[in-house]
Amino acid sequence: MKRKFNRRSVLRGVLGGLSVGVALPALDCFLDGNGVAYADGAKRPVRFGTYFWGLGLTPGRWAPKTIGANYDLPPEIASLADLKKKVSVLSGFRVNPDGRSNIVHWTGHCGILTGQAPSTVNAFDLPSFDVAVAEALGKNTRFKAIQLTPFGNERLSYSTATGRSFNTPDTSPLALYKRLFGEGFQDPNSSSWQPDPAVIVDRSVLSAISDERRALLASVGASDRIQLDQYFTSVRSLEQRLAVQLQRPAPAEACAVPKSPEERPRSARIDVVNENNKLMAELMAMALACNQTSVFNVVHSGSTSEAYLPGDTATYHLHTHDEGVDPNLGYQPISSQLATLCFQGFADFIRALDAVREGDGTLLDNTLVMGFSESGYAKVHSIDNIPMFFAGGAGGKHKMGQHVAATGDPVSRVTLTAQQLVGLPVGEFGTGSMRTSNSLSELFA
Structure with a gap:
């Protein structure tokens, strides 16, 4: 019946x-x-991550003069010195608003993550592309994706499946450790599983x-x-x-369960943020090596960053607007100092991945990390020449160590390329004038 x-x-x-x-x-x-x-279990998994920091970098102080390989390192990205051969610099890309207003400190990263300028602040009109990457790469891991921020603010996340609700991040090294290696963790190398x-x-x-x-x-x-x-x-x-x-985890040669970190101070002071960032990078590296996840999203500092220097009373965001351009230097010295320190967080993070040996290479060689900000020049809220970077080999797919200098091309070309490098069968990305099928062919090995 x-x-x-x-x-x-x-x-x-x-x-x-x-x-x-x-x-x-x-x-x-x-x-x-x-x-x-x-997955294919015989093949090493490819991992993917996004790494965001707010307020961009200083025009003239980050984009190399040399195009292609063996590029020079301007002052604000000098922290890449030991990693340069594994990092591609992407300059000259912009967000096209397509008639919509440039929503300051929001349109930039929204355009990168969704391929479309937003219609309102604090929301996206489309899902962020990392969600599709997590669906593709996260089928055989405990977590489809991990969100984290060393800034201590649980609202700092730009990963969303709906455009309205953003995935909540872990906000401290201890919180991240408990999620990754606390209850429910299975050591892939344990003999007593x-x-x-x-x-x-x-x-x-x-x-x-x-x-x-x-x-x-x-x-x-x-x-x-x-x-x-x-x-x-x-x-x-x-x-x-x-x-x-319920499946016995495959042995992971690079997996070594870390010790639990102690609870650390949470502060917007840039040295505290960067120290927490280092610890979280080490934990994330081990989580990837232990196949707990294949996808992660980091927000080092928000798009209106409240980071500040020790002994200072003004935040980074305030400095970008209130600090004058030094007539002798040609730039804002305090803002540039903070930009350098924020970008150092990106270098520290990928360095932690590169420190983990995996097969005949490193964890970074089997990962693609897309680093980016939301402003080309924060003082005037520019969305031209937004700093963007690819770090890691993507399992041999990324031709690392290149400087690609665009001339106002849409940022969606970069996002499309990222998805293709990690194996997504995506032929185009973006809407309106940012709709593109033209990926960056010079970055494919």
Whole structure:
């Protein structure tokens, strides 16, 4: 007999002789009115990360004069000296607003992450592209992606699947450690691995209701099927995550479980931020090496950065607007000092990845980190010549150590290239004048 479902229905199954059930979301068919529906194990995994810092860099003090390989290192990116052969510098790219206002300290990074200028502040009109990367690369890891900020502010995240709600980051080395290596962590090199009984039960419950799940889908209308598809997509995602936890992890030669860090001060003082950044980089490197995740997003400091120098009373953001250009130097000296220190955070982070040996190379060789900011020149809120960088070999796909100098090309070319380098089958990216299928061919090995 065909079962009829109502708003109190529970999808039921049998597990170990016991009845188990999973409740349903509200569906149109339960209401009077109309509702709104809403690896290859033989190959080393490629990892991907984004690394953002606010307020850009200083024009004339970061873009190399040399194009191509063996580029020079201007003062604000001098911290790349030992990493230059593994980092490509991308200058001259801009965000095209396509008639929309330049929302200061927002349009820049939104355009990079989504391929479209935003219509309003504090929201994107499209998902950030890292979400698609995480879906592709995160199928066989415990976490699809990890968000983190050494700045101590849980609002500092620009990763979003909806454009309105941003993924919450870990805000301290200790918080990141607990997420990565606390409860639920499985050491891939342990000789005494056993599946977690609680995980077995959770996964079995979901599997037990599969027959009723199919029956329900066959009995509802189109709008309800859309909503149920979204609901069961999340269920299937959970099943996949649990399945990963029930498999004995493949040995990871570079994995060495770190010791728990002590709780550290949280402060916007730039030296404290950078020290926390170093510790979190080391933890993230080990998380990647231990195959806990393949994707991460770092926000070193926000787009209106409140970082400050020791002994100073003004924030970086205030300096960019209030500090005059020194007539002898030709730039804002304090702002440039802070820009240099913020960018040093990027160099420190990728250096931690490069310190982990993996096979005949390093973890960085099997990773692509896309570093970027939101301003070309923060003093005037420019979205031209936004600093952008690729670090790491992407598993041999990235022709590292290049300087690509564009002449006002859309930033979407860079974002498209990043996705293709890590293996996504993406042919174009962006909307309007930023829609492009023209990736940076000179960066493909």
